[in-house]
Structures are given as C-alpha cells and as structure tokens.
Amino acid sequence: MGQLRLEKLDIGYGGQPLIRQIDLAFLQGKMTCILGSNGAGKTTLLKTIARIIEPIGGRMTLGGEEIHRMSSLRYAREVSAVLTNRVELENSTGWDVVAMGRNPHTGFFGTLGEEDRRRVQESLEACDAWGLRDQIFAKMSDGQKQKILIARGLCQSTPVLLLDEPTSHLDIFYKMEVLKTLRTQCVQEGKTVICTLHEPDLAIKCCDQLVLVKGDQIIACGETGQVVQSGAMEQLYGFSSGGFDPVLGLAEFPAGSGKDVFFAGADEGTLSLFRQLVRMQKGFAAGVLHQNDLLWRIGQAMQVPMVGQQAYLPVSAEQAQQAFSLAARYDVIVAANLPDSPLVAENLQLIRRLEEAGKTVFRTEEFRRRLAEKE
Amino acid sequence: MRQTDIGKKSRIAAALALLLLAVLTVFAIGIGSVYLPPQTVLRVLFGQADPASPEYIIVWNMRLSRVIASMFGGAALSLSGLLLQILFQNPIADPYILGISSGARLAVGIMLLGGVLAGFSVTNPWILFLGALAGALAVMVVMLLFSARVRSVTTLLIVGMMVGYFCSALVGLLVAFSDDNSIADFTRWTMGSFGLMTWPKIYVLVSVSSALFVVAFLMGKNLNALRMGEAYAKTMGVNTKALRIGIILVSGLLTAVVTAFAGLVSFIGMSVPHICRMLLKTDDSRALIPSCVVCGGIFGVGCDLISRTVIAPNELAIGTVTAYVGVPIVLYLLMKKNKHE
Structure with missing residues (x-):
C-alpha cells in the first residue's frame, strides 16, 4: 500500500484529451472528492485511475510503482471501484453481488473460503446492508442497490476505494448514510477513499481533500478548508458575485x-422570512447584523444589501446610522425581537428612530402573519 | 439465497436433470417406426443383444446416432447461447438471432455445393466443421465490429438478424441454382435436422463439444465477473479482452460444430439458458454452464423426437419444433420478467 499519484496525466477518450496535465497526490487514508460541473471529466478521471480506460499520457503511480506495470489482478487487490454503470443481474441476491468483490482473492474456480465469507458479512454490515443479503438485487431500491455496490467495493478489501457519484439518485437520508459509511472506512479502517460528488455542501462536510475540475484542467486541489478559502469553489460553479457560500457549500436563490x-x-x-421573500422575488436589506450569524452568510449568498459588525463587538453608532440611511429607502421595516444587551443596544435605538421617522414598522412575528394572510 | 444454498440446490437439480436426460434418451431410442420397449433398448445398449438382430441394427445403425447428435447439438447450442448472452449483456442473444448459425451454414453450403459443381464431394466431417467455423467466426467478427460502433444492443440484435437473413438469402440462391436429386440431403440440412448424422460426424461433434463444455466451465469465475459489466470486470482484475476472445472462440466453435452437421437450429440457444436461470434462480455461470449442457441435451433430444414422430413417416424441420416449444417459453419468460419490473 502506498500513495496514489498522478503526474502530468492527460486523460480522455479516443486520444482526445478531456483533462490535461493532471498533477495530483491523493492523501493516504483520507477522503478526497473530485468536484466539477457536468461533463467536466470527473468520471473519466476516476475510470482512468480504476484502469477501465487508458490514460493518453503521463504517469500514475501507487506507492512509487507505475500502475500500468502492475498486473490487473494485483491492481484489483489495491484499488476497487464503485461505478454508475447499470448492473443487470436478474437472480443475484445482495450477498451474491457483494461476494463478487472477493473475485481477485479467490482461487481458479472462485470458491469462497471461510475468510471470504467473513469479509462478505463484514462488508454488508459496514454498509448497514446485512438485512439485504437474501433480497434480489434487481428488485432493490436505488439506495439499497448503492449500499450493496459499495459493500461489494469494500469486500474487495483494497486500501484504495474509488466511487463514481455514490450519492446521485439517492434521497438525503441515503446520501448521508452512504457518506457516513465512507467516512468510517477512512477513519477506522484507514482506507483512501476517492469519490466524485455533485453536492458541494456534502463534499465540504465529509471530504478531507478537494479536487476541482473545470474546463480541461484541475483548477484547485488541496485540503478542503484551504480550497474553500481560496475562492476556487465559486469559480468552479461560475458564481461570480454571490449566489454561493463556499464555507457552507450552499447555493442560494438571489433576492429580488x-x-x-x-x-x-x-x-x-x-x-425563514428571508427565504419567503426570496420565493416571492421581493427585494430586502438588513442591518446591523453580526458577521458570525448564519443569516449573514446566507444573506450574502442571496446578495442582500446588509450592514454588518464583527462578531462579539457591540454595534456602533456609525453602523446604526448606515443602516438607518439604508432602511430609509425601503417601504416596510421589520423590527427584530432583540434582547436588552449592550451588543445590540444601537439596533434597538435604530428601531426607535425608524418608528419616529414615520416608517411602517412590524415585529417579526406580526410580519410573518401578514405575509401568510396575503398569500 | 446464499451461495451455499445454491450449491446444494443445483446439485439436486443436476441429479434430477441427468436422470431425466437418461430416461428420455432411452425412450427416444425406442420410439420410431418400430417401437422398442425401454428394456430392449437397454439390453442392446449394454451389449446383450445379437449384433444380427433387428433391434441391434435399429439402435446402433439408425436411432442412437441421431439421439446422440440431438443431445450434444442441443447442449452445444444452449451453451453457445449462454456465452453470447453474457458477452452481449443481453438475454435475447443466441447464435441463431445473431446470424452466427446462418454464417456457418452459408460457409458449409458453399463448400458442399461448390464441391458438387466442381465434381467432388466434401465428406470429411473435420473439413465441414472448419468451414462452418470460418463462417461463424466471420459473422462474429462483423458483429463485434458493429458492437464497437453501435452502443445500442437492440440495434446490434437487428444487425445480427439482418446478417442472418442475408446469409440465408445466399443459401436460398445456392439451393435454387442446384436443383438436383444429389442434393436432397442438402435441402434437408439447410432446414435443420439431426437426421443426417454418420458416426464420423458424431465423433467430431461429441469430441469438440465435450472439450468446449470443459473449457467454458473453466471460464466460469471470469464469466461471473463479466456479468457485472465489462468495467466492473476490469476493476476485479479480469483480462476482459482475452475473456471476450475466449467467449467468441468457444461460442463460435460450438455453433459451428452443430451447424456443420445439423444445419440451422433455432431457439435452443435462447430458450435453454432462460429456462436454466429461472429454474435455478441464479446468475452464477459455474452453475448455469453445466445446467445448460444437461438441459440443452434434454431439449435437443425432446425436440428431435417430436420432429420425427408427429407426422411420421415424414419429418418436421427441427427449427419448426424448437420454435413451437421455444417461442412460447421465451414470451412467457419475458412477460413474467416485465411483470416484476
């Protein structure tokens, strides 16, 4: 077992490079996510690493050894893959499919030994799929099938596990289940997990390393936190100004x-009022908010004009004045239910001034009711 | 169902199927224009009859060769069908549908009639077999070239059927141009029949197909991996290129060795693997290969028996019977499958 490295790798189909000059070292015993828009070549990259397709140029090494010099059987004991290819088995049970993973370890006739059976059971249990062992694979739901296919990958007992879009077509419950299983494999079994995902928020939550693919190149690669800070995520998905919060991995609809x-x-x-107004395509602003507030991040992604103060510092009179001038341009004021705290004393003052200025002011709860009545 | 249970179940099924095959064989030898009761057949087979007796002559010179041919022919076509279904990842693939049988028949037809026209006759069964093999492999190469370009399996099957029709049309031309009494057998052969067997042909059929049954069984583990799809098979360390070539050679040889001597035999290759999968409820090739061989034998002997008895003393082409039996089975299986989905 060793580190998986790609050096000056060109990949693609039929001699036509899809991604060029890939230089990557996958973190060992960690989970790496390859993110990219549709058709960016994430799957091609994964399939190249899995040796399903040949690279066009460059080198791939595992523990310093050139991968294409390794026999396919030996490589199958180092790297296993969970693909999106349809598996058409009409009579096989969950157990049968998972047991396929033992293929590179069994003898000439593929007979399962005691050790093999134990591994099959362990893999099923690791994926919380022991209950599916006697069910017919073809009749399972997408989520159940995915669990079985991941269990098959685990059952191959390889230090490296590749997964192509393991969460697509699954509901959020199954997505979390699947990713939790993969995390456990990393943390407890020390496996190197490399996957492609479509959900940046999930990638940020569960992957240690991010690889961003855009156009024909890798635009960023590194530890998740650093990649998030670098602004490459926004670039990846083409969110030039707002719309996307890289720290949360969340995309928001813009306010009117x-x-x-x-x-x-x-x-x-x-x-919830922010979200409701966005749904109604209304325009709104806010202030003064503390910048550690979740609302601040989401408001920014919604491209809402806001006045903000650093976390844990009292709102200053100057900021309150800024908010006042901003508020003056809006039809309706919604006054938050604020505690009697020095941190937001200026906000309370702001609400009083807006009332005195003759603005229509509602309390949050009151405004919510009015919106509900209107709809 | 776990693997251990399947192992046990398929052993019981195998024992039953072998018993059925044995009983059917004895009856098939006994039934005909002169009926021989089973005990007589067994007595003759185990060498306890006078070689000059009519029973002896009927069994050894007339019936046995035909029963053996239909048994091994049915088994070979079934196994060829199973392999092609795995190769093309499609349950409807079989040597007849994909035009491979037709290609083999065309090659043999050209050899036989070319010989008649040139004034010699090809009788060596090995040469007939090699001719059929050339035809079968030629069609397979065409099909593989198409399958590299055409992703849709349905299109591929249609291409196969077209190749088959084209080859059949050429055979039709051959028959039309050589309307001669000397080729009465040739016409019977093109229609498909196990009734044209001679012992030398049987030796070739039995030796070649038996060897291939073993070879196919040895490929069982890798065939299982290929059932998950080519990409998965690669990640499990299978040399898929070599395996594909292996499947092509084995299924081509199996088809050729039957077609060379029995002409076009349809539907066995498609129906028998289906029946086996349904009965055994498994996708495991290591169980399906032997069961296809045994069930194919039963199917072949049964269909041949029907073809020569229902309108006796005349005979039906074997394809007529296999279609009557095979089409409803395939339709039933497809309907049942769709109901599940």
Missing part, C-alpha cells in the same frame, strides 16, 4: 431587486 423590506436586527424568525 425591489426596495420592499428592511430587517432591523435579526431574531430566530428572520431566516
């Missing part, structure tokens, strides 16, 4: 451009 509502301060009810 009207001057409909101003939120003076924020409380627990504010976020």
Whole structure:
C-alpha cells in the first residue's frame, strides 16, 4: 500500500484529451472528492485511475510503482471501484453481488473460503446492508442497490476505494448514510477513499481533500478548508458575485431587486422570512447584523444589501446610522425581537428612530402573519 | 439465497436433470417406426443383444446416432447461447438471432455445393466443421465490429438478424441454382435436422463439444465477473479482452460444430439458458454452464423426437419444433420478467 499519484496525466477518450496535465497526490487514508460541473471529466478521471480506460499520457503511480506495470489482478487487490454503470443481474441476491468483490482473492474456480465469507458479512454490515443479503438485487431500491455496490467495493478489501457519484439518485437520508459509511472506512479502517460528488455542501462536510475540475484542467486541489478559502469553489460553479457560500457549500436563490423590506436586527424568525421573500422575488436589506450569524452568510449568498459588525463587538453608532440611511429607502421595516444587551443596544435605538421617522414598522412575528394572510 | 444454498440446490437439480436426460434418451431410442420397449433398448445398449438382430441394427445403425447428435447439438447450442448472452449483456442473444448459425451454414453450403459443381464431394466431417467455423467466426467478427460502433444492443440484435437473413438469402440462391436429386440431403440440412448424422460426424461433434463444455466451465469465475459489466470486470482484475476472445472462440466453435452437421437450429440457444436461470434462480455461470449442457441435451433430444414422430413417416424441420416449444417459453419468460419490473 502506498500513495496514489498522478503526474502530468492527460486523460480522455479516443486520444482526445478531456483533462490535461493532471498533477495530483491523493492523501493516504483520507477522503478526497473530485468536484466539477457536468461533463467536466470527473468520471473519466476516476475510470482512468480504476484502469477501465487508458490514460493518453503521463504517469500514475501507487506507492512509487507505475500502475500500468502492475498486473490487473494485483491492481484489483489495491484499488476497487464503485461505478454508475447499470448492473443487470436478474437472480443475484445482495450477498451474491457483494461476494463478487472477493473475485481477485479467490482461487481458479472462485470458491469462497471461510475468510471470504467473513469479509462478505463484514462488508454488508459496514454498509448497514446485512438485512439485504437474501433480497434480489434487481428488485432493490436505488439506495439499497448503492449500499450493496459499495459493500461489494469494500469486500474487495483494497486500501484504495474509488466511487463514481455514490450519492446521485439517492434521497438525503441515503446520501448521508452512504457518506457516513465512507467516512468510517477512512477513519477506522484507514482506507483512501476517492469519490466524485455533485453536492458541494456534502463534499465540504465529509471530504478531507478537494479536487476541482473545470474546463480541461484541475483548477484547485488541496485540503478542503484551504480550497474553500481560496475562492476556487465559486469559480468552479461560475458564481461570480454571490449566489454561493463556499464555507457552507450552499447555493442560494438571489433576492429580488425591489426596495420592499428592511430587517432591523435579526431574531430566530428572520431566516425563514428571508427565504419567503426570496420565493416571492421581493427585494430586502438588513442591518446591523453580526458577521458570525448564519443569516449573514446566507444573506450574502442571496446578495442582500446588509450592514454588518464583527462578531462579539457591540454595534456602533456609525453602523446604526448606515443602516438607518439604508432602511430609509425601503417601504416596510421589520423590527427584530432583540434582547436588552449592550451588543445590540444601537439596533434597538435604530428601531426607535425608524418608528419616529414615520416608517411602517412590524415585529417579526406580526410580519410573518401578514405575509401568510396575503398569500 | 446464499451461495451455499445454491450449491446444494443445483446439485439436486443436476441429479434430477441427468436422470431425466437418461430416461428420455432411452425412450427416444425406442420410439420410431418400430417401437422398442425401454428394456430392449437397454439390453442392446449394454451389449446383450445379437449384433444380427433387428433391434441391434435399429439402435446402433439408425436411432442412437441421431439421439446422440440431438443431445450434444442441443447442449452445444444452449451453451453457445449462454456465452453470447453474457458477452452481449443481453438475454435475447443466441447464435441463431445473431446470424452466427446462418454464417456457418452459408460457409458449409458453399463448400458442399461448390464441391458438387466442381465434381467432388466434401465428406470429411473435420473439413465441414472448419468451414462452418470460418463462417461463424466471420459473422462474429462483423458483429463485434458493429458492437464497437453501435452502443445500442437492440440495434446490434437487428444487425445480427439482418446478417442472418442475408446469409440465408445466399443459401436460398445456392439451393435454387442446384436443383438436383444429389442434393436432397442438402435441402434437408439447410432446414435443420439431426437426421443426417454418420458416426464420423458424431465423433467430431461429441469430441469438440465435450472439450468446449470443459473449457467454458473453466471460464466460469471470469464469466461471473463479466456479468457485472465489462468495467466492473476490469476493476476485479479480469483480462476482459482475452475473456471476450475466449467467449467468441468457444461460442463460435460450438455453433459451428452443430451447424456443420445439423444445419440451422433455432431457439435452443435462447430458450435453454432462460429456462436454466429461472429454474435455478441464479446468475452464477459455474452453475448455469453445466445446467445448460444437461438441459440443452434434454431439449435437443425432446425436440428431435417430436420432429420425427408427429407426422411420421415424414419429418418436421427441427427449427419448426424448437420454435413451437421455444417461442412460447421465451414470451412467457419475458412477460413474467416485465411483470416484476
């Protein structure tokens, strides 16, 4: 077992490079996610590493040894793959499919020994799929099939596990289940997991290393936190100004451009109002918010004009004045239910001033009811 | 169902199937224009009859060769069908549908009639077999070239059927141009029949197909991996290129050795693997290969028996019977399968 490295690798089909000059070292015993838009070549990269297709140029090494010099059987004991290819087996049970993973380890006739059976059981259990062992694979749901296919990959007992879009077509519950299983494999079994995902938020949550593919090249590669900070995520998905929060991995619909509502301060009810107004394509602004507030991040992704203060510092009179001038341009004010705390004393002052200025001011709860009545 | 249970179940099924094959064989030898009761057949087979007796002559000179031919022919076509279904990842593939049988028949037809026209006759069964092999492999190469370009399996099957029709049309021309009494057997052969067997042909059929049954069985583990699809098979360390060539050679040889001597025999290659999969409820090639051989034998002997008895003293082409038996079975299986999905 050793590190998987790609050096100056060109990959693609029929001599036509899809991604050029890939230089990558996958972190050992960690989980790496390859992110990229549709058709970017993520699957091609994975299939090249799995030796399903030949690279066009460059080198792939595992523990310093050139991969294409290794026999396919030996490589199958080092690297296993879970693909998106349809598996058409009409009579095989969950157990039968998982047991296929023992193929590179069994003898000439493929008879399973005691050790093989133990591995099959362990793999089924690791994927929480022991209950599926006697069910017919063809009749399982997508989520159950995926669990079985991942168990088959684990059953191959390889230090490296490749997975092509292991979460697509699954509901959020199964997505989390699948990723939890993979995390466990990394943390407890020390496996190197390399997968492609379509969900940046999940990738940020569960992968240690990110590889971003855009156009015909790798635009970023590194430890998840660093890649997120670098701004490459926004570039990857083409969110030039807002719309996407790389730290949360969340994409938000933008707010409207009207001057409909101003939120003076924020409380627990504010976020759902943000979302409701976005759905109604209304324009709104807010202030003064603390920048460690989740609302601040989401508001930014929604491209909402906001006045902000650093975390844990009291709102200053200057910021309150800024918020006041911003609020003046909006039709309706929604006043947050704020505690009597020095941190937001200026926000309370702001609400009073807006009322005195003759603005229509609603409390959060009141405004929510009015919106509900209107709809 | 876990593997251990399948192993046990398929052993019981195998024992039953072998018993059925043995009983059917004895009856098939006994049934004909002169009926021989089973005990007489067994007595003759185990050498306890006078070689000059009519029973002896009927069994050894007339019936036995035909029963053996239909048994091994059925088995060979079934196994060829199973292998092609795995290769093309399609349950409807078989040597007849893909035009491979037709290609083999065309090659043999050209050899036989070319010989008649040139004034010599090809009688060496090995040469007939090699001719059929050339035809079968030629069609397979065409099909593989298509399959590299055409992703859709349905299109591929249609291409196979077209190749088959084309080869059949050429055979039709051959028959039309050589309307002669000396080729009465040739016409019977093109229609498909196990009734044209001689012992030298049987030796070739039995030796070649038996060897291939073993070779196919030895490929069992890798065939299983290929059932998951070519990409998965590669990640499991299978040399898929070599395996594909192996499958092509074995199924081509199996088809050729039957077609060379029995002409076009349809539907066995498609129906028998289906029946075996349904009965055994498994995708495991290591169980399906032997069961296809045994069930194919039963199917072949049974269909041949029907073809020569229902309108006796005349005979039906074997394809007529296999279609009557095979088409409903395939339709039933397909309907049943669709109901599940």
